[in-house]
Amino acid sequence: MAEKIFSINHSDASCGARTGTLVLPHGTVSTPVFMPVGTNATVKALTREDLAEIGFEIILSNTYHLYLRPGTEVIGAAGSLHRFMNWDRNILTDSGGFQVFSLPQFRKITDAGVRFRSHIDGSYHELTPEKVVEIQTTLNSDIQMQLDVCSDWGIDEKSARKALDTTDLWLGRAKRAWDEAAEKGYRGKLFAIVQGNFYRNLRTRSAETVIEADTPGIAIGGLSVGEPYDVFREYLAFTAALLPREKPRYVMGIGTPEYILDAIEQGIDMFDCVFPTRTGRNGHVFTRRGTFALKKAENRLDFGPIDAECQCKVCRQYSRAYLRHLFKTQEILCSMLASYHNLYFLHDLVLHARNAIEQDGFADFKKSFLSRYKEKEA
Template sequence: MIYRKLHKDQHCEARTGQIHLPHGNVDTPVFMPVGTNASVKAVRLEDLFSMGVQLILGNTYHLYLRPGMDVIQKFGGLHGFNNWNGNILTDSGGYQVFSLAPFRKVTNEGVEFRSHIDGSKHFLTPEKVVGIQEILNSDIQMVLDVCTEPGISHKSAREALEITTSWALRAKNSWETTTETYQGKLFGIVQGNFYEDLRARSAEELSALDLPGYAIGGLSVGEPFDQFQHYLAFTAPLLPGGKPRYLMGVGTPEYILEAIEHGIDMFDCVFPTRVARNGTLFTDHGRLVLKNQRYEYDTRPVSEHSPTAAYSRSYLRHLFKAGEMLGPMLASLHNLWFLKKLVEDSRRAIHENRFLEFKRSFLDLYSMGIPD
């Protein structure tokens, strides 16, 4: 058992806990910075470690294609390659195959695709993806799954679900034969598109595999927020309560708080660093767009407690206007700090049985907009 629940809020499903992993314990709820190519864009890993980040992401698809497994194996895994001493979760690459590959063909055996880098042909099976993530020495590895876009038919969603379930079983069988020196944990991914019966079936079939943890896939993919809320509230209770629960691709305060309320422990997204590189920063009063002229003479920091507190909004705006790389670096660090603080404040509120009150007051302030 890798998960220990510490406390559940008396008024909702929000909970705190710890995930026990090879590179240390992870306090939950937790937001995980995304380091797709073994690097969190524009942020030094040592700065994240100093900030107390315990878990980051890498991506199997990208790392498999570049630099390649022979390079990473030379370093004994991803930790040695990028010199990160904390935990690493690696996505299976399924989403990238379906979103980036110019050609792909799914069969019961696996998925054939062409690299978006050089057009070379590749074939991934559930077993191969487990083996790749063993070479990466992932602390948490994800099963290969079939991602589906909103709006597909029930029949197409069911067929994708059936392949996902069969692949998860094959991944489990392969993972159980990995070397004794590899201690990483395997998580399954619930699919089913926007069909309740398929979501319930996926959760039931994957739960029967008794994997160390479970993720919810196929949400936050462009659907309206009320639809996201509905399917999150429907799916979350179907996951085993004694295992970590991971909602994939969620990275804004509204979505994170909604997930926490429904008992989700883990979330990740590229959004916080992506918008930071364009000069948008999270604040208690909403998103601050540094390029706006109103900040040209603004002597205040974005936040007095941020790692960027030494710099004024005016100076940060200048960095972006001048095209200085320091601007995206500082903005990215700030946004990751902001979300880390948000989940820490959420943990504290859960322990005090006041999460719903905290969520409501946070979102009320967040929706007000940046004051003059």
């Protein structure tokens, strides 16, 4: 039986939401938790001090990108990804499967693995389930993901089944490779991934395979890949209900309040997305009444904060007018401040969600938050 790394602290009486504690090699993580994405061993536009100041206990980085640049030789020589980027808290690394999936003209998938061309220099590479485990072991990831096949929204059932067959095959091989690494002293945890596209029978089959593999945690893949919002909600709820209650659940690639709160309501413990920092760099910011663009002319003489209720240092020290000026003049500081605010906003949202769960009031909290969040920004 897999090592127990997760404990449920409280289950909300009003829905499936729960709070918990995840025990990992670089410290405990309180859940639910949003994880900032640091694709290239950095969360874009933020320092490690910024991330620690906000309160993040775990961040995400990307196996595909780090494998290509700077390469495992460099990170291995540094001792670990943690030492390389000077981050002493937890790191989850994805398998690189989604990045390969997003470059269809450069890759070929077989049962053996995936052969692809680098988006950097066109060189050919091959990733197998075993090699992906090896790479993430060199990175010393606290949580590593199995190599999987992510499939498009709208594909037919035959194609979805073929992708799932490969993912299932790769899971068994990844599990064996991870077991061997653990026997040699590696302490990171492997998460299997539920796939199956948008077919209930395939999702059910995938969940059964993942449960049988008995990895320390489970991820729900293949969501937020272009499907309508109501389809996302339907398949999130359906898949979550198939999973064992005692293991941590992770939904990949969600980073807006609506999606995060939906996930928490279904008992999801972990989620990540590039959205808050990517939109921050493009001058879009979160507020409790929705998002807005800093570049809008209406902000030119607005000397109030991004969000009057936000306690982050950006809202305490800088005005909308100033941030608009930075954006219009293409100053790097705009990306830094907007990204900081957006990550603080989501971290704060999850903290309030945890408090609501502890008081058996998450359903009311979600309803109240979203009723304001969807209001038109004045």
